[in-house]
Amino acid sequence: MRNFLILFSFIGFISTHAISQDSQLKSYALVGGMLIDGYEAPAVHNAVVLVSGNRIIAAGPAHEVTIPDGTPIIDTRGKTIMPGLIDMHMHLDLIGHGDYDQYYTLLGGTRRLAEVMPIAAKHMMRAGVTTGVDLGSPFDILAVREQIRAGEIPGPRLTISGPWITRIKLDGVPDSYQIVINSPTEAAAKTLELIEQGSDIIKIWLGLTLEDMKAVVNAAHSKGVKVHAHLYKVPAMEKAIEAGVDVLQHVGSAKMPPYPAALLHKIAEDRIPVVQTVAHRIWVYPASIENPSRLDNPELEADIPADIYANMQRSFKNIRALSYFKDTPDEIRHSTINARQFIDANAYMGVGTDAASPLNFHTEAMWREMSALVDSGMTPARVITAATKSGAEILGKGGELGTIEAGKLADIIIIDGDPLFDINALKYVAVTIKDGRVWFNKKYTTDALTALGTAF
Numbered sequence: 001m002r003n004f005l006i007l008f009s010f011i012g013f014i015s016t017h018a019i020s021q022d023s024q025l026k027s028y029a030l031v032g033g034m035l036i037d038g039y040e041a042p043a044v045h046n047a048v049v050l051v052s053g054n055r056i057i058a059a060g061p062a063h064e065v066t067i068p069d070g071t072p073i074i075d076t077r078g079k080t081i082m083p084g085l086i087d088m089h090m091h092l093d094l095i096g097h098g099d100y101d102q103y104y105t106l107l108g109g110t111r112r113l114a115e116v117m118p119i120a121a122k123h124m125m126r127a128g129v130t131t132g133v134d135l136g137s138p139f140d141i142l143a144v145r146e147q148i149r150a151g152e153i154p155g156p157r158l159t160i161s162g163p164w165i166t167r168i169k170l171d172g173v174p175d176s177y178q179i180v181i182n183s184p185t186e187a188a189a190k191t192l193e194l195i196e197q198g199s200d201i202i203k204i205w206l207g208l209t210l211e212d213m214k215a216v217v218n219a220a221h222s223k224g225v226k227v228h229a230h231l232y233k234v235p236a237m238e239k240a241i242e243a244g245v246d247v248l249q250h251v252g253s254a255k256m257p258p259y260p261a262a263l264l265h266k267i268a269e270d271r272i273p274v275v276q277t278v279a280h281r282i283w284v285y286p287a288s289i290e291n292p293s294r295l296d297n298p299e300l301e302a303d304i305p306a307d308i309y310a311n312m313q314r315s316f317k318n319i320r321a322l323s324y325f326k327d328t329p330d331e332i333r334h335s336t337i338n339a340r341q342f343i344d345a346n347a348y349m350g351v352g353t354d355a356a357s358p359l360n361f362h363t364e365a366m367w368r369e370m371s372a373l374v375d376s377g378m379t380p381a382r383v384i385t386a387a388t389k390s391g392a393e394i395l396g397k398g399g400e401l402g403t404i405e406a407g408k409l410a411d412i413i414i415i416d417g418d419p420l421f422d423i424n425a426l427k428y429v430a431v432t433i434k435d436g437r438v439w440f441n442k443k444y445t446t447d448a449l450t451a452l453g454t455a456f
């Protein structure tokens with residue numbers, strides 16, 4: 001049996017800690033809910049999680065955790081306490097507009113990124129996403145990350161790729177999003193430049209040769225940086241694996257015939273992390289055809305500048321005609337088969353959404369992706385572990401994030417419902433705690449939450 005209760009020198013920890021912490025960071029206890037700790041283990045009922053400053057001090061069944069006198073209590077009875085979600089593939093510059101060309105025109109290229117990125121950051125936190133991997137944006141994102149880190153705006157911890165490396169320039173996307181290379185030597189040089197400028201990881205995209213990929217991987221690994229590849233097709237996956245790419249992004253969501261068993265076996269056996277991103281077209285598109293009213297949402301309208309919101313709504317007028325979804329009916333035909341192959345092969349998986357691609361709002365993207373993975377054969381417990389513990393490990397942050405246990409950073413969400421019974425309960429995020437700081441949905445306001453945190 002795992003040891004839930006590691007109460008390490010509690011008093012000393014607080015007294016030294018309190019001095020270095022922001023005055024908004026307090027001690028408190030989450031009491032009475034069901035705890036899913038991230039380990040794909042049975043939940044703990046009537047649990048207590050103790051937080052002090054930005055750390056978890058103790059977590060376990062109520063009878064094993066002593067709550068120090070005077071500790072403020074957040075009542076979590078009837079709710080689920082679980083680790084903050086980790087979106088392993090997202091885009092902070094996007095908010096779900098239907099047409100990329102129109103969107104970037106509207107933003108004046110990158111001119112209004114500082115306006116939209118904080119909206120995406122807030123929406124992610126509302127959806128319980130406390131860590132996000134941004135796979136492709138200009139370095140404008142660094143300033144927004146600083147605002148988040150300073151506590152000026154709500155937002156997830158961000159791991160960023162900066163601009164992607166490609167041989168084929170994408171039209172309609174501003175130049176500062178992409179680094180076009182023409183040789184392996186150039187690929188290596190640009191990789192080092194990106195790391196110098198602030199890339200935490202490297203994203204490779206279109207048309208790279210095996211030699212290009214090897215050059216990027218060697219350069220990145222020389223700096224301890226991982227390479228994520230955007231891939232759908234089998235030959236590209238084989239090439240990336242041969243080149244030593246660290247994370248395979250998008251695989252499992254293509255309109256492909258079944259993936260070869262030998263390839264799946266290798267991916268599983270070598271524990272090459274896979275992020276499927278299955279929902280963003282295949283589940284989100286039919287959901288929007290069936291229920292177009294999801295697209296005109298007061299929660300989005302309240303945050304998004306009026307001209308952008310109006311333009312977005314115009315882009316949703318005929319979603320069947322959007323170029324982003326031109327292959328989606330074909331993709332849907334094989335979708336659960338493709339996704340299920342990776343699941344059945346026992347591939348090592350993180351969860352990514354590609355939000356906020358068209359119609360795929362940050363406010364909903366994670367629960368939709370997790371729900372799609374359950375539809376495709378994962379148990380809710382397994383998909384929760386993939387979206388928390390595994391994501392943290394893939395980022396090399398498994399020692400600090402991804403589970404609820406003593407000593408870890410306090411990234412915790414409280415869900416109004418039981419996601420083990422129905423994964424869609426993840427749409428009801430009542431409280432998002434990041435780094436110990438409490439943010440809560442106004443619908444769930446209580447005196448304790450008001451005293452400890454910020455409504456958003």
Ligand SMILES: [Zn+2]
Pocket residue numbers: 089090091135354
């Ligand atoms: Zn993407």
